[in-house]
Amino acid sequence: MATEALIERILAASDGPSSSAIDALHELLDDAAIEASAMPKSVAEAARLVGLSTHTLRYYEQEGLVRPARNASGYREYSAFDLRRLVFLARMRLSGMTMTDLKRYILLVEQGPSTIPERRRIMLDQQDRITRQIRELGLALETTEYKIRVYDGHPEG
Template sequence: MSYEIGEFAKKVNLTIDTLRYYEKEGLIKPQRAKNGHRQFLESDLKWVEFIKRLKLTGMPIKDIKKYAELRRKGNSTIDERMLLLGNQQKLLLGQQTEIQSHLDFLAQKIKMYQNMKNDLNKS
C-alpha cells in the first residue's frame, strides 16, 4: 500500500512541510509516482516513526541524517549505526543521572519542610 504526502502526514502525525524538510535533508526518500507525486510505503511509516523517536531522545538532525545515510548503505554499517545510538544512549544516561540528582535534592527539601511543619504543629 502506498500513501500520498497528505495522507502519510496524517498517519505519522507530522506536517507536509516537515516531511518535505526530512526529504530535503536526506532523512527520507519517498518514491515518485508517474505524475511526480511522492509515494510513501508501509516501510516508510516505520522509518519515520523511528526518526521521530530518535528526535525525542534529543538526537540532533545531523546525527539522524548520518544514521539515515548509513542505513541506506546496508548491513556493512551496523557498527557505525550502533555507535551513533550508543553515543545518544550515553548522553541520555548522563542526563538521567543529573535529573535524579535534582529529584533527590527536591525530595530532601520537601522532607525538611514536612518535618518543620510537623514540628510547628506539635508546638
Template sequence: MATDELMNRALAALEDGAPPSVEAIHRLTDPAVAAGPMTIAEVADRLELSPHTLRYYERVGLVRVARDAGGHRVYDAGAVRRLVFLTRMRLSGMAVRDLRRYVELVDAGEHTVPERLSMLLEHREATRRRMRGLALSLAAIDYKIATYGGAAGPEGV
C-alpha cells in the same frame, strides 16, 4: 497511531521489567501502516509531526519518499518505519547531522553495521546521562513543590 500512544505502548513494554525485544519494538508500529501508501497529511497526523518537518527530513536526506502521478508524496511502510525511528532518535537528542550519517551508513549496506552500532552505543550512553540529569532535576522540582506545600510525586504523570 499518535506519537503519545506509541510512546505509552513503548513505556508499558519497558515497565514489564525486561528490555523489549526487537519483535516488541517492531510491534509498536501500527500494523495498519503496511496496509497501503499514505499521504503526507496522514503521516503527519499519525506521527504528530508537521508536514513541514516531513518535507525537511526528506530534503536533508533522512527519508526517501515516492511521488504519485500528480507529484504528491506517497509514504510506504518502510518510510513510515524510518520516520518512527528518526522521531525517537530526535526526541532522545540525536542531532540531525548524526541522523544523516546514520542513514548514510544504513543505505551503504551491511558492512557499516559496526559503525552504526558504535554510533548507537555512544548515543545510548549520552541518553542515559541526560536521563540521570533529568531525574536529578525532577527531584529538585519535587523538593521545591513540597517546600511550597504542594504534593510532590507521580501525580499527573
C-alpha cells in the same frame, strides 16, 4: 508534529497506572498500523499516521533522511518502508539525537551491512546521552521535590 507536541502526547498517554512512556510511544507510533496499510500514503496521511507535521516530513526529505516516491501527478507517496523510517526518525529525535547524527546514521544504513559496526557505535553513543539525560532529570526532579517539601514546611522529609 513538533517534538514537543509528540512528547506531550506520549506523556499524556502514559499517565495511566500500568502504562509506561515506552508503551505509549509504541501505541502512538505503531509499526503494526504501518504494516496493515499496504497502500502508499500521501504526505498528509503519512504525517497523521506517524504523528509528525507535513512540514517535518518535507524537511526530513530535504535533508535526505527519507525519499518517498512520487506518483504520476508528482505527489509524494510514502511506502511502508518510508513510514517505518519516519517512525525511527521520530523516536530518535524524541530521544534528542541530533540531525547530524541522524543524517550520518541514515547514510550508513544506505551503504549496507558493512556499516553495522559504525551504526552500532552511533546507537551506543546515543544510549549514553539518553542515560546521562535521565540521571540529570532525576537530579532535577529531586531538587524540585525538595523545594516543594520546603514550601510545605517539611524540608527534612
